[in-house]
Amino acid sequence: MDSTNKLTEIKKRLYAQNPKRINHIEGVAECAMELKDRHFPAIPDVKILQAAYMHDFTKEYPEAxxxxxxxxxxISLQGYDRYAPKLLHSKSAYALAKFEFALEEDVCDAILYHTTGRENMSPIEKILYLADYIEKNRTHIPCVDLRDTYYMLVERKHQNPLDTAILYALDLTVSELVEKKGIIDFNTIEARNYLIKEGI
Ligand SMILES: [Fe+2]
Ligand SMILES: [Fe+2]
Incomplete structure (x- = not known):
């Protein structure tokens, strides 16, 4: 099956599940394409769309x-995974992307790390991570704050609006988790440390 057919199959199965979050998923796809066109135009559209439509594919599945x-x-759970249930959907969606849809490794990795980020993220990982946070349907206050910040950076022709916005997203995530006594995934810490080390 070629990449376009795989995307068609993903969408068909996704819509058949009638997910509550379809507006969010479509918003992520639209935003991810916009980010790709602005920052990494050479990436094939189909890869971005596969990552976007697949990222929350299992979001509404029960824990079992x-x-x-x-x-x-x-795929084994590691460290504190069990105490951060939001991470389960990234891992199960990654498993389906890799083993059922046989998507390319970089697309699968973007799905796996879409919730936490990680050290030295690839272009597709960065696009999906930020699009998930700032797509137009998100009304959570930190998301609105981050969306406004990203577009302000773009408008003011900041030299690196993508990484700057991602670092801010990581800061917001860490602050929120500290506030609600949530588990902070090591990948989130490493993603943040890496960008700071890089001078972002
Ligand atoms: Fe997600
Ligand atoms: Fe999402």
Whole structure:
């Protein structure tokens, strides 16, 4: 099956699940394409769309279903994963992307790290991470704040609006998690440390 057919199949299965979050997923796809055109125009559209439509594919599955998928594909939970249930959907969606849809590795990785970010993120990872945070349907205050900040940076022709916005997103995530006594994933810390080290 070629990449375009895989995308068609992903969408078909996604819509058949009738997900509550379809507006968000479509918003991520639209925003991710915009970010790609602005920052990494050479990336094929189909890869961005596969990552966007797949990223929350399992978001509404019950915990037992996530665990079943992870067990089936021998993906183990690590460290504090069990205490951060939001991470389960990234891992189960990654498993389906990799083993059921056979998507390319860089697309699968973007899905796997879309919630946490990670050290030295690839272009597709950066696009999906930021688009997930700032797509137009998100009304959570930190998302609106981050969206306004990103577009302000673009408008003012900041030299690196993408990485600057991602660092701010990581700051907002860490602050929120500290405030609500949530588990902070090591990948989030490493993503943030890496950007600071790089002088962002
Ligand atoms: Fe997600
Ligand atoms: Fe999402």
């Amino acid at each position: 279903e996530h665990l079943k998928i992870l067990e089936k594909y021998c």
